Amino acid sequence: MCEFPESSLQQLVDRAAADPDAFVALYHLYVGRVYAYVAARVDNTNDVEDIVSDVFMRALSNLDQLRTKRADSFASWLFSIARHVVADYYRRDGRSHPVQPFEDSAELAAPDPSPDQIILESVEAAALYALVRGLPERQREIVTLRYYGGLRNREIAAVLGIGEKTVSAYLSRALSELRAAYERRVQADARA
Amino acid sequence: MNDMSELELALAASAPRPGAQFETELETRLRVAYAARHTLTASQSKPRFRMTWRAAAVLIIVAVLGVGGVLAVSAIMQTWIQGDQGLSEAWRSETDIELNQSITQDGLTLTAEWANADWNRLAIGFTLGGLVCPERYDAGCYVAVTAQKEDGTPLEMLIGRADESDLNHRIYLYDYSMAGLDSSQAVANVRLQAVPRGGWVTGPHPENPSVEAWEHEPLSDPLVLNLSIPLSHDVRLITDPIIASDQGIAMTLRRVVVTPTQTRMAVCFAPPSADRTWTAIPGLTADGAVVAGGGADLDVSGVGESNGETCREFPFNAAMYDYDGPWRLMISELVGFGPGGGADQQRIAGSWVFEFQTTP
Numbered sequence: 001m002c003e004f005p006e007s008s009l010q011q012l013v014d015r016a017a018a019d020p021d022a023f024v025a026l027y028h029l030y031v032g033r034v035y036a037y038v039a040a041r042v043d044n045t046n047d048v049e050d051i052v053s054d055v056f057m058r059a060l061s062n063l064d065q066l067r068t069k070r071a072d073s074f075a076s077w078l079f080s081i082a083r084h085v086v087a088d089y090y091r092r093d094g095r096s097h098p099v100q101p102f103e104d105s106a107e108l109a110a111p112d113p114s115p116d117q118i119i120l121e122s123v124e125a126a127a128l129y130a131l132v133r134g135l136p137e138r139q140r141e142i143v144t145l146r147y148y149g150g151l152r153n154r155e156i157a158a159v160l161g162i163g164e165k166t167v168s169a170y171l172s173r174a175l176s177e178l179r180a181a182y183e184r185r186v187q188a189d190a191r192a
Numbered sequence: 193m194n195d196m197s198e199l200e201l202a203l204a205a206s207a208p209r210p211g212a213q214f215e216t217e218l219e220t221r222l223r224v225a226y227a228a229r230h231t232l233t234a235s236q237s238k239p240r241f242r243m244t245w246r247a248a249a250v251l252i253i254v255a256v257l258g259v260g261g262v263l264a265v266s267a268i269m270q271t272w273i274q275g276d277q278g279l280s281e282a283w284r285s286e287t288d289i290e291l292n293q294s295i296t297q298d299g300l301t302l303t304a305e306w307a308n309a310d311w312n313r314l315a316i317g318f319t320l321g322g323l324v325c326p327e328r329y330d331a332g333c334y335v336a337v338t339a340q341k342e343d344g345t346p347l348e349m350l351i352g353r354a355d356e357s358d359l360n361h362r363i364y365l366y367d368y369s370m371a372g373l374d375s376s377q378a379v380a381n382v383r384l385q386a387v388p389r390g391g392w393v394t395g396p397h398p399e400n401p402s403v404e405a406w407e408h409e410p411l412s413d414p415l416v417l418n419l420s421i422p423l424s425h426d427v428r429l430i431t432d433p434i435i436a437s438d439q440g441i442a443m444t445l446r447r448v449v450v451t452p453t454q455t456r457m458a459v460c461f462a463p464p465s466a467d468r469t470w471t472a473i474p475g476l477t478a479d480g481a482v483v484a485g486g487g488a489d490l491d492v493s494g495v496g497e498s499n500g501e502t503c504r505e506f507p508f509n510a511a512m513y514d515y516d517g518p519w520r521l522m523i524s525e526l527v528g529f530g531p532g533g534g535a536d537q538q539r540i541a542g543s544w545v546f547e548f549q550t551t552p
Contacts, residue, residue: 020223020226020227023222023226024219024222024223024226027218027219027222028215028219031210031215031218032207032209032210033207035208035209035210036207036208036209039208040207040208046487046488046489049210049214049218049487050351050487052210052214052218053218053221054353056218056222057221057222057225057271057272057275057353058355058357060222060225060226060271061225061268061271061355062357087332088334088354088356091331091332091334091391126206128202128203128206129206129207129208132203132206143203147200147203147204147207148204148207150204175199175200178199178203179199
């Protein structure tokens with residue numbers, strides 16, 4: 001996920017409050033990850049874009065706050081903002097999170113894979129994405145923070161305010177469920 | 193590489209990506225907001241103050257009634273205004289108004305700080321102070337806000353911006369559609385109502401146990417402000433239909449409304465299938481340059497559509513009222529949403545191009 005050298009990243013973070021180019025560089029590093037995290041939790045594309053915009057606008061307006069919290073990673077800080085903005089989105093209109101049943105979501109986006117292909121060699125992004133969206137809320141959040149957001153387990157723990165071991169446990173279970181669900185789908189296709 | 197790590201790689205690869213146009217537009221907005229932030233940082237100790245006739249009237253009322261506070265627009269609100277090309281133009285040209293009208297009730301203070309209104313949109317900036325969320329509300333507290341016409345009919349909200357980082361002083365800038373307001377009036381008379389609410393988690397959602405269900409209740413009586421906001425009557429209107437066809441689908445641009453803070457384009461088409469809700473992906477250029485501030489998508493009717501047509505209206509929050517050059521609206525895709533939720537889509541790529549010109 002994050003291939004940017006840690007030291008260079010820290011330099012960008014240090015400069016971001018006074019240097020617009022540094023802030024924009026951070027924006028480009030993270031916009032895709034924040035977008036993916038939000039899109040996995042919000043159905044409407046327009047709403048996703050509004051939320052992502054709001055996340056970075058809030059990040060910009062709170063840059064000074066970031067400078068006083070250097071011990072925290074930029075990613076944890078940014079995704080904490082994203083998490084709050086998504087929560088506000090659901091809270092404002094009393095919406096509930098749109099979670100599809102696990103099996104249904106797999107069928108929705110599965111574009112007919114070859115039945116004899118082995119799961120992990122043939123996995124299609126759309127089908128896997130649908131499976132992720134069908135995970136229970138907590139698992140989905142942790143999976144998307146980890147694999148879409150590129151956060152480490154300790155960073156996820158900081159964002160969610162839970163222990164690192166708890167994050168590991170959720171991840172392990174979610175991966176098992178994802179794998180099992182995909183295998184079930186491949187087997188079902190093979191029978192068809 | 194073992195199976196699990198390959199699954200993890202595949203998971204990372206399944207992440208949805210933002211569109212290039214969205215990413216570029218947001219960068220532009222961030223750069224504008226960044227510049228405004230630095231300007232604001234330097235001038236925060238001297239908040240902007242313009243003694244318009246209405247502000248003067250408000251000041252007199254404040255003096256007489258003993259309500260209100262410091263006449264100024266919050267720094268964060270200024271950042272939002274500057275980050276919106278249409279509203280920043282209203283700010284620059286001083287067609288906006290600093291209201292600073294407030295009401296205090298049950299320890300809560302609702303303050304309308306700033307507003308701007310034209311034929312397309314009404315923007316209201318307001319704050320809510322004093323809302324302390326009791327611990328029993330484990331789902332948190334929020335503010336339900338509506339803007340209503342004089343007869344109580346709610347206005348359609350277009351977009352809301354909120355900063356709740358200081359829970360004791362929450363800041364909002366909401367845009368509402370002016371469709372339905374009596375635009376013949378010199379002012380927009382609007383009732384702004386805020387109801388603080390507290391929520392608590394009741395357990396798993398009965399229809400979906402993976403989601404938390406929660407209930408909420410009002411924390412006070414509604415806080416209400418009756419606002420009179422000067423209404424700009426600057427508008428350019430095109431209602432002569434323009435037709436474009438592709439993929440066997442005819443699409444009609446039926447209405448263009450250009451006001452100082454927003455440009456709206458309404459397109460209508462016969463839905464490719466009746467079992468889906470259809471919308472379109474627009475891109476707008478003016479003299480070859482991308483018009484910023486798009487992204488919203490409104491359901492609209494009464495624009496001269498034929499029987500059975502569906503119509504979508506696309507607002508762009510850009511200051512294009514003084515622009516006299518050529519426009520080009522291109523619809524690049526139709527998207528039909530089915531009953532299965534956001535992932536249940538049928539997409540039809542094409543090129544429906546409308547070229548026209550507005551005149552003074």
